[in-house]
Amino acid sequence: MTTSTTALPASAVLPANLARQLKRAERRKRLFSISLTMPLLVFLVVIFLVPIAALLMRAVENPEVANTLGRTGEALAQWDRTTTPPDAAYAALAADLAAIQEQSDAGALARRLNSEVSGARSLVMGTYRALPFDPALTPAQVHQRLLEVDARWDDITYWQAIAKNSKRWTPDYLLASVDLQRDAQGHISRVPDDSAAFGRILLRTFEISAVVTLFCLLLGYPLAYWLSTLTERQANMCMILVLVPFWTSILVRVAAWIVLLQTNGLVNRALMGTGLTDEPVALLFNRLGVVIAMVHILLPFMILPLYSVMKSVPPTYLRAAVSLGSSPLAAFFKVYVPQTYPGMGAGGLLVFILSIGYYVTPALLGGADDQMLSYYIAQYTNVNVNWGMACALGAVLLFTTLVLYGIYRRVVKSELSLG
Amino acid sequence: MKLKPIVAAAAVVASFASFAQTQITVVNFGGANGNAQKKAYFEPYEKTTGNKIVGVEYNGEQAKIKAMVESKNVTWDVVEVESPDVARGCDEGLFEKMDYSKIGAKSDFTPAAVHECGIGTFVWSTVMAFNADKIKTAPVTWADFWDTKKFPGKRGMRKGARYNLEFALMADGVAVQDVYKVLATKNGAERAFKKMTELKSNIQWWEAGAQPPQFLVAGDVALTTVYNGRIDAAQREGKNLQITWTGGIYDLDYWVMPKGGKNRDAALKYISMASSAAEQSEYAKLISYGPTNTKALAKLDAKTLGLLPTSAANSKTALQFNVGFWADQGEALEKRFAAWAAQ
Numbered sequence: 001m002t003t004s005t006t007a008l009p010a011s012a013v014l015p016a017n018l019a020r021q022l023k024r025a026e027r028r029k030r031l032f033s034i035s036l037t038m039p040l041l042v043f044l045v046v047i048f049l050v051p052i053a054a055l056l057m058r059a060v061e062n063p064e065v066a067n068t069l070g071r072t073g074e075a076l077a078q079w080d081r082t083t084t085p086p087d088a089a090y091a092a093l094a095a096d097l098a099a100i101q102e103q104s105d106a107g108a109l110a111r112r113l114n115s116e117v118s119g120a121r122s123l124v125m126g127t128y129r130a131l132p133f134d135p136a137l138t139p140a141q142v143h144q145r146l147l148e149v150d151a152r153w154d155d156i157t158y159w160q161a162i163a164k165n166s167k168r169w170t171p172d173y174l175l176a177s178v179d180l181q182r183d184a185q186g187h188i189s190r191v192p193d194d195s196a197a198f199g200r201i202l203l204r205t206f207e208i209s210a211v212v213t214l215f216c217l218l219l220g221y222p223l224a225y226w227l228s229t230l231t232e233r234q235a236n237m238c239m240i241l242v243l244v245p246f247w248t249s250i251l252v253r254v255a256a257w258i259v260l261l262q263t264n265g266l267v268n269r270a271l272m273g274t275g276l277t278d279e280p281v282a283l284l285f286n287r288l289g290v291v292i293a294m295v296h297i298l299l300p301f302m303i304l305p306l307y308s309v310m311k312s313v314p315p316t317y318l319r320a321a322v323s324l325g326s327s328p329l330a331a332f333f334k335v336y337v338p339q340t341y342p343g344m345g346a347g348g349l350l351v352f353i354l355s356i357g358y359y360v361t362p363a364l365l366g367g368a369d370d371q372m373l374s375y376y377i378a379q380y381t382n383v384n385v386n387w388g389m390a391c392a393l394g395a396v397l398l399f400t401t402l403v404l405y406g407i408y409r410r411v412v413k414s415e416l417s418l419g
Numbered sequence: 420m421k422l423k424p425i426v427a428a429a430a431v432v433a434s435f436a437s438f439a440q441t442q443i444t445v446v447n448f449g450g451a452n453g454n455a456q457k458k459a460y461f462e463p464y465e466k467t468t469g470n471k472i473v474g475v476e477y478n479g480e481q482a483k484i485k486a487m488v489e490s491k492n493v494t495w496d497v498v499e500v501e502s503p504d505v506a507r508g509c510d511e512g513l514f515e516k517m518d519y520s521k522i523g524a525k526s527d528f529t530p531a532a533v534h535e536c537g538i539g540t541f542v543w544s545t546v547m548a549f550n551a552d553k554i555k556t557a558p559v560t561w562a563d564f565w566d567t568k569k570f571p572g573k574r575g576m577r578k579g580a581r582y583n584l585e586f587a588l589m590a591d592g593v594a595v596q597d598v599y600k601v602l603a604t605k606n607g608a609e610r611a612f613k614k615m616t617e618l619k620s621n622i623q624w625w626e627a628g629a630q631p632p633q634f635l636v637a638g639d640v641a642l643t644t645v646y647n648g649r650i651d652a653a654q655r656e657g658k659n660l661q662i663t664w665t666g667g668i669y670d671l672d673y674w675v676m677p678k679g680g681k682n683r684d685a686a687l688k689y690i691s692m693a694s695s696a697a698e699q700s701e702y703a704k705l706i707s708y709g710p711t712n713t714k715a716l717a718k719l720d721a722k723t724l725g726l727l728p729t730s731a732a733n734s735k736t737a738l739q740f741n742v743g744f745w746a747d748q749g750e751a752l753e754k755r756f757a758a759w760a761a762q
C-alpha cells in the first residue's frame with residue numbers, strides 16, 4: 001500500500017477524494033430517501049399532528065371574553081366577586097359591547113358566557129342590540145340604563161362569569177370534562193350530582209369497550225386457533241369469510257343488525273319458534289344490541305393478530321408436553337396459550353382502543369344511556385356548537401388512549417405487533 | 420337587412436348566457452319532507468328560471484355552516500334550519516340578512532316566520548301517535564302517554580331533553596301556557612326530570628325522524644312522540660297510524676342563506692318562490708306541514724287543512740316551541756339529560 005502511494009503521488013489525493021465522493025453519494029442517497037418519505041411526513045404533519053395540536057389548543061383557548069370585554073375585565077380585576085360590581089364595570093361593559101364591530105363576535109361572546117351561565121345569551125344579545133347609550137351618561141346612569149334594558153344585570157352570577165373568563169386561557173373545559181368546576185373564587189370542586197355526566201359516560205365507554213373486547217377474545221380465540229391448524233388453502237378460504245364482512249360498510253352492517261334484532265326480526269322469531277322464549281326479547285336500542293353489533297364489527301381486529309401469532313407457534317411444543325405426560329387441556333393452557341399472549345395483547349388493545357371511539361353503532365342501536373363519549377363530542381360540535389367542550393372531551397379520549405397504550409407497553413414489554 | 424347579423428349575434432350570446440346557467444345548492448333534511456320540497460319547490464324553480472338546483476341532505480349540523488363561513492368557502496346557497504339555529508346562527512353572524520323586498524310582504528306570513536336572518540317555510544309539530552290497529556281507544560292527553568297501565572307497552576321518545584321535558588310537565592298537570600314558565604325555574608326542571616324518571620324504563624329512544632313510525636308499525640312501542648309529517652307519510656303508504664294533537668309542540672323550519680354564498684340573487688329568487696302562496700299550497704298537499712304564507716291556506720281544501728298542525732282544531736291545545744328558552748337553557752338541560760340518562 002505504502003509503496004504504491006509513494007510510487008504514484010497523484011493517488012495520495014485519491015483517498016480524500018474518494019471519501020468526499022463517498023460522502024456525497026451517501027448524502028445523495030439520504031436526500032433521496034428523505035424525499036421519498038417526505039410526502040408521507042408532510043401528510044402526517046398536516047393531516048394528523050396539526051389537527052391534534054389545534055384540538056388541544058381549542059380545549060384550553062378562551063378568547064371570546066378577552067377579545068371583546070377587555071376594559072370590563074380590567075374594571076373587574078379588583079372586584080371581590082361577591083357584591084354588586086362597581087359602576088365603573090357597568091360603564092366599561094356598555095362601552096365594550098357598543099364597540100363590538102362584528103355581530104358574530106357578540107354572538108360568540110354570548111355563546112361562551114351562556115355555556116357558563118344559562119341565560120347569558122339572551123342577556124348579552126339583548127343588551128348588544130340596545131346599545132349604544134348616550135356617551136354623556138355617568139357610570140351610575142349607565143348602570144341604571146343597563147338595568148332598564150335587562151334587570152338581570154344586577155345578578156352577580158353573570159358578572160362572575162365575565163370576570164372568570166377574562167383570561168385568554170382556561171382550564172374550565174378540561175375540568176368540566178372530568179366533572180369538576182371552578183367557582184368565582186377559583187376554587188375547584190365537583191359539579192353537583194344532577195349535572196355530573198362525563199365521569200359516568202367515560203366509565204360507561206370503558207365498560208362497553210371492555211365487554212366488547214372480552215367477547216371478541218372469547219369468540220375470536222377458538223376461531224383463530226382453528227384457522228391456524230388448517231392448511232394454507234383452507235385457511236385462506238376461511239379468512240375470506242372473516243374479511244368480507246370486515247370490508248363491508250359499518251352502516252350497512254348496523255342496518256342489517258336492526259333488521260335481524262328488531263322485535264319481529266329473524267332472531268326473535270327463531271327464539272320464539274324454538275320455544276326458548278314466549279315473548280320477543282328486547283335486543284335493540286339497548287346495551288345488548290350495541291354490544292352484539294360492536295363485537296361483530298370488531299371481531300376481525302381480534303382474529304387477524306391472533307391468527308398471525310398462532311401461525312408462528314410450532315405445534316411440536318404442544319405435542320412434546322402431551323408426550324411428557326401432561327393432559328391435553330393442561331398442555332393447551334400452560335404451553336400453548338402463553339405463547340399467544342402477544343396476539344391477545346395486540347388484538348385486545350386494538351379492539352379496545354377502536355371501541356372507545358365508537359360513535360355510529362351506539363348512536364343507531366343504543367338508547368339514551370348507551371351512548372359513548374364520541375356521541376357527546378358530536379353533540380357539542382354539531383348541536384351546541386361549543387367547540388371548546390368538544391375539544392376537551394376529545395383530549396380526554398386521546399389522553400386515555402395514550403395512557404392505555406403506555407400501560408400495554410409496560411405490561412407486554414414489546415412493540416405492538418399486528419403480524 | 421343590416422340588423423340581422425346583430426340580432427343573430429345577440430341570439431347566440433343569449434343562448435350562451437342560458438348555457439352558463441346558475442347552479443345553486445339547496446340543503447334540507449331529506450326524507451318525506453325532502454321529497455315534497457323537491458316536487459313543490461325545486462322542480463318549478465328549475466323550470467321557470469332555467470337555473471339548476473343541487474339538492475343536499477344534512478342532519479342539521481350547524482358546525483358545517485360555521486366551518487364554511489369561517490373558512491370563507493361557502494358552497495351552500497340555501498339551507499333549511501330549525502328555529503333555535505336560525506336565532507343562534509343570526510347572533511353569531513353565520514347567515515345573510517333576509518331581503519324582504521325581494522321575497523314579499525311581511526304581513527303575508529305568520530308572525531313567527533319573519534326573522535331577520537331567515538324566513539319560516541313550514542310549521543311542523545311534535546305530537547303523540549299510536550297504531551290504531553293495535554290501540555282501539557285513542558290516548559287523549561300526555562298523562563295517558565305516561566300511563567303504562569292504561570296503555571301497556573313501550574314509549575318512543577326522542578333521544579334528548581328538548582320536547583320531552585315539556586311533555587313531562589304537561590303530563591304532570593302543568594297547563595300548556597305555563598310550561599316554559601315552570602321549566603325555567605329550578606324546581607320546574609327538577610319536576611320534569613322526576614316525571615321522566617317515572618317512564619324511564621319504558622322508553623325506547625329514537626334518533627332519526629323516520630324511526631318512530633317504524634317502531635309503531637313493528638309493534639315495538641305502543642305510543643310514541645313523532646313529527647306529524649312522518650305519520651302523514653306513513654298514512655299515505657296505507658299504515659293505520661293516528662295522531663293525538665293534544666299538547667303537541669309546534670315549531671317552524673326556516674330558509675337561511677349562509678353568509679358569503681356566491682349565488683345570492685339566485686338563492687333569494689329560490690326563497691321567494693318557495694315562500695309564495697302557490698308553491699306553499701302545493702307543498703302542503705304533498706306533506707301535512709303547515710304553510711307559513713297565510714294566503715296559501717285559502718288554496719287548500721278542508722281535508723288537507725284538517726291534517727295540518729296549523730288548523731284550528733289541531734292547534735287548540737298546542738304549545739309553541741320557545742326558541743329563546745332553549746337558546747338560553749338548552750346546553751345546560753341537554754347536559755343534565757345526559758347525566759339523568761346515565762343514572
